[in-house]
Amino acid sequence: MNHLLQVENMKVEFRTAKGPLTAVRSISFHVDKGETLCIVGESGCGKSITSLSIMGLLPQNGNIVEGSIKLENDKLVGLTDEQLQSYRGNKISMIFQEPMTALNPVFTIGYQLQEPLLIHKKISKKEAKQASIELLRKVGIPNPEEKINQYPHQLSGGMRQRVMIAMALACEPLLLIADEPTTALDVTIQAQILDLIEELKEQMGMGVIFVTHDMGVVAEIADRVMVMYAGEVVEMSDAQTIFANPKHPYTQGLLAAVPDVEADAHELNVIPGSMPNLDEKIEGCRFHPRCPFATDICRQKNPPTFKISENQEVKCWLQEAKMHIESAATS
Amino acid sequence: MVQFIIRRFAQMVLLLIGISFIVFMSMHLAPGDPATIIGGPTATKSDIEAIRADLGLNKPVLVQYIDYMNGLIHGDLGYSYRTGQSVTEAITTRFPITIKLAVASMIVAIVIGITAGIISARKPNSMLDFASTTFSLVGVSIPNFWLGTMLILLFSVNLQWLPIGGLNSPFYTTEGFKELILPAITLGTSTAAIIARMTRSSMLEVAQADYIRTARAKGVKQRKVVWVHSLRNALIPVLTVAGINFGGLLGGTIITEQVFAINGIGRLMIEGIASRDFPMVQGTVLLVAGIFVFINLIVDLLYAAVDPRISYD
Numbered sequence: 001m002n003h004l005l006q007v008e009n010m011k012v013e014f015r016t017a018k019g020p021l022t023a024v025r026s027i028s029f030h031v032d033k034g035e036t037l038c039i040v041g042e043s044g045c046g047k048s049i050t051s052l053s054i055m056g057l058l059p060q061n062g063n064i065v066e067g068s069i070k071l072e073n074d075k076l077v078g079l080t081d082e083q084l085q086s087y088r089g090n091k092i093s094m095i096f097q098e099p100m101t102a103l104n105p106v107f108t109i110g111y112q113l114q115e116p117l118l119i120h121k122k123i124s125k126k127e128a129k130q131a132s133i134e135l136l137r138k139v140g141i142p143n144p145e146e147k148i149n150q151y152p153h154q155l156s157g158g159m160r161q162r163v164m165i166a167m168a169l170a171c172e173p174l175l176l177i178a179d180e181p182t183t184a185l186d187v188t189i190q191a192q193i194l195d196l197i198e199e200l201k202e203q204m205g206m207g208v209i210f211v212t213h214d215m216g217v218v219a220e221i222a223d224r225v226m227v228m229y230a231g232e233v234v235e236m237s238d239a240q241t242i243f244a245n246p247k248h249p250y251t252q253g254l255l256a257a258v259p260d261v262e263a264d265a266h267e268l269n270v271i272p273g274s275m276p277n278l279d280e281k282i283e284g285c286r287f288h289p290r291c292p293f294a295t296d297i298c299r300q301k302n303p304p305t306f307k308i309s310e311n312q313e314v315k316c317w318l319q320e321a322k323m324h325i326e327s328a329a330t331s
Numbered sequence: 332m333v334q335f336i337i338r339r340f341a342q343m344v345l346l347l348i349g350i351s352f353i354v355f356m357s358m359h360l361a362p363g364d365p366a367t368i369i370g371g372p373t374a375t376k377s378d379i380e381a382i383r384a385d386l387g388l389n390k391p392v393l394v395q396y397i398d399y400m401n402g403l404i405h406g407d408l409g410y411s412y413r414t415g416q417s418v419t420e421a422i423t424t425r426f427p428i429t430i431k432l433a434v435a436s437m438i439v440a441i442v443i444g445i446t447a448g449i450i451s452a453r454k455p456n457s458m459l460d461f462a463s464t465t466f467s468l469v470g471v472s473i474p475n476f477w478l479g480t481m482l483i484l485l486f487s488v489n490l491q492w493l494p495i496g497g498l499n500s501p502f503y504t505t506e507g508f509k510e511l512i513l514p515a516i517t518l519g520t521s522t523a524a525i526i527a528r529m530t531r532s533s534m535l536e537v538a539q540a541d542y543i544r545t546a547r548a549k550g551v552k553q554r555k556v557v558w559v560h561s562l563r564n565a566l567i568p569v570l571t572v573a574g575i576n577f578g579g580l581l582g583g584t585i586i587t588e589q590v591f592a593i594n595g596i597g598r599l600m601i602e603g604i605a606s607r608d609f610p611m612v613q614g615t616v617l618l619v620a621g622i623f624v625f626i627n628l629i630v631d632l633l634y635a636a637v638d639p640r641i642s643y644d
Binding site for chain 1: 417541542544546547548549550551552560563564637638639640
C-alpha cells in the first residue's frame, strides 16, 4: 500500500566549525491518511529536526545527506527551495510551538491568513477574505469578521494558536505537522486545541505528525507512536501497545517518569544521566550509558531494529535475547 | 494620539526654553566681546562702551536674557550685530538651502544604508557582506571635510563632471541636481554607514524569528519573506537610528556647507560664532535644536505607523 508520507533512511547533518554533526541518524517511518503519528522524545532527540526536514525548513547549515522523503508519489528530497514552496502551506502544513511569536506582529490576522490562500489557490482577494473568515469560524474564534482586522498582540495565546491552525489548514493539506503546539499553553486551552486538531483531522482526513514530549498528550491523540532518542528511532508501535507493553528501556523510562497522582509516594522516577550531545562519540547502542540493562554487546554494537510483532519495532539488543529464548521454547 | 502630540509639543517648548538659556549663557560666558569686533582695531574705549550700550550688552546677563526671550515670544529673534540684518530674515532665506541639503543627504543615507544592510544580511559572511561591512566601517570613520575635499578633487577638479560648490539652482533642474550630488554624498555617507550596520544586524535578528519560519512554512516566496515579512519588522530599530542621525546630519551641514561654499544655516552659524554675533548664533542653534526635537516627534509617530503594537492613545 502506498503511504501518505514515507521517510526512508533519512540522515540529517549540520555543518559546523568543528565539522559535520549528525542530528538525525537514518530514520525510517511512514504516516497514512487520517492517521496521527506521535513523535516522542526528550529535547534534542531530533524530533523537531525531523519535522523541519519534511517541510524543507532546516536551518541554513542543516542538510538531508541521505535517504528519501516521499509525499504520495512525489519525492521531496532534492527539490529546490522554490519547488518546495508549492508544497509548504499547501500539501504539507506546520504548526509551531510558540503561538506568541509565531505570528508576524506587524500584519493583521486577516493578512496572514489570506497569504497561503493567495499563494496556492487561484482566488481573488475578496474570496480569500471570505475564506479566512470561514477558517476562523471553523477553529472556534468568535467574531471572525472583527478578528481579521486585529493584530496578533490583541489576541491571547490560545486564540493565536487557533489562528496558526486556521492558517495551516487554509489550503486543506494532506499532512499536518504539529511541533509541540500545546506546550506553551495552559492545560484547559491545551485540551481544546487537541480536540480541535482531532476534529479537523477527522473532517479533512489528513495525516498528522504530532511532535511532543508529553505522554499524556500521546495517550489522548496518537494512533501510532515513534520514540526517538539521540537522533534514532528506538521504538515504534501503535498507541495501545506502547502504553501496555513498552519494550525499549528508554520508552519504559519515559513512561515511568510520568508522575502518578494516585501513587502514595510522590517521588518522580527519572532516567539517570542526560541526552548525549550531538558531537559525543558513543560506541554501541546510543542509550547504553543510561540504560539499566546494558550488557557487553550494547557497549560494542549498535543494535538493529527488531520487529517483534506486526505493530511493534524496537531497536534494542534485549529483544534479540528474548527472541532467541522464545524461539528456543517453541522448537 | 492628538493628546500625545499636544503633550509632546508642550515638552518641546520647555526643552527649547532650556536650550535657549544654555546657548545664551555659553555665548556670554565665552571669551570675546562682540563690541570690540564690531568696533575694529581702531576703536577707542569710549567707542566700544557706546557700542555695548547700543546693543544692550552693558546690562546684567539675566536682564539681557529676559529681554531676548521677550523678543522671542513676539517672534523677534533680534538683529545681527554684524550686518544689522534681522535674524529671522537671514534664517528664512538660508534655511531652505540647508533643508534641501539635509533631506538629500538623508535620502542618500537611507537608500544606500538600507540596501547595503539587506545585501549583507541576505548572505552573511559572503563577499558581498564583507564589502558592505567594510564600506560601513570606512564610511563611519571618514571625516566629512576630508571626503568632501576628495570628492571635489576627483569629480570637479580632475574629471570636471560636477560643480565645485554652491547650491543655488532649484533641485529639480539638472544644474541644481548636479550641485546637490557631492554635498549630499559627503554628508550622507556616515549616516548611510550607520544605517547599513543597523539594518544588517536587525535583519539578521529578524531572520531568526519564529514568524519568519511561519511565513516560509506557508510557502511564501523567499523574496517576499525578505522584503515584506522581515523588512517591516527590521525597520523599527533602523527608524530610531535614522531619526537620531538626522540631528547629527544637521550638525554636519556646518562643515559640509563650509567645504562646498553653500550659503546655508551652517555657514550662518559659523560666521556668527566667529564674529561673536550673539543673536545670529542663538537663532540658528535654536532652529536646529527645534528641528531635532521635531524630527524625534515625527519618528515616534512613524513607530505607531510601522508597528501596530505601539499606540499613543
